[in-house]
Amino acid sequence: MPKVAYSEEDRERIRQALIAEGLRHMARQGVQHTTVEQICKAVGISRAFFYSFFPTKEDLMVEALYLQQPKILAHAQALANDPALSRSEALRRFLTDCCYGEKNGIAVLTVEEQRLIFRRLSEESARVFREKQARLFGELLECFGIPANRERVALFTNVSLAAMIVRRAIPDTLPLFVPEAADQTVAFQINAIVEGFEKFQKTSG
Numbered sequence: 001m002p003k004v005a006y007s008e009e010d011r012e013r014i015r016q017a018l019i020a021e022g023l024r025h026m027a028r029q030g031v032q033h034t035t036v037e038q039i040c041k042a043v044g045i046s047r048a049f050f051y052s053f054f055p056t057k058e059d060l061m062v063e064a065l066y067l068q069q070p071k072i073l074a075h076a077q078a079l080a081n082d083p084a085l086s087r088s089e090a091l092r093r094f095l096t097d098c099c100y101g102e103k104n105g106i107a108v109l110t111v112e113e114q115r116l117i118f119r120r121l122s123e124e125s126a127r128v129f130r131e132k133q134a135r136l137f138g139e140l141l142e143c144f145g146i147p148a149n150r151e152r153v154a155l156f157t158n159v160s161l162a163a164m165i166v167r168r169a170i171p172d173t174l175p176l177f178v179p180e181a182a183d184q185t186v187a188f189q190i191n192a193i194v195e196g197f198e199k200f201q202k203t204s205g
Helices: 008-029 036-043 057-080 087-099 111-120 123-143 150-169 179-203
Strands: none
Touching: 008 036, 008 057, 036 057, 057 087, 057 111, 057 123, 087 150, 087 179, 123 150, 150 179
C-alpha cells in the first residue's frame, strides 16, 4: 500500500533528493531536456507529489543551482590548494572544468535556459539569486589570490559565463560560429581571462 503520510523529516529528505537529482540531470543534459518525470522516477515519487514541493520545474532548478554553488567553490579551493598548480594554472583548470561542465557534473545554463528560468522568478527571487551569484564569484576570485571588489566580481562573472555560454551554444544557438574551432575558441577565451586577472594578482601585492 502506498505511503500516504510523511513526516517533516521524510519530506525534507525527499525535497533534498529532488534537488540533488535535478542538479545531476541538469548538469548532464541541460534544463530543457530534464523533465519532472525523470526526476520523480529517480527519487521514486509521483509527479503529483512533486508539485507539493515545487510549483514548477524551474523553481527546482534554481534550488539545484544553489546546491551547486558550494560544490563549485570546493572544487576551486581544491585546485587552488594543489601544490602542483600555480594560481593561474589552477584558475585555468577551473574555468575549463566549468566550460565542459557536463563532463564534470557542473550545470551550465544556455542563454535559452537562463531566460526560461528567470521568466519564472519573482523580482525578489531574481534579486536573491544575483546576490548569491555575486558572493560566489567573489569567493572564487579570492580562492585564486585575487582580491575581490564589486568591479572585479562583475567582470569575472561576465567573462567567465560568456566563455561557458559560448561553448554550450556552438553550433545550435550560434549557427554562424565555426563548430570545428569551438574548443580552440574556449581555450583562447580562458587564456585571455587568466592573463587579464593575472594583472590584478600582480597589482594586489
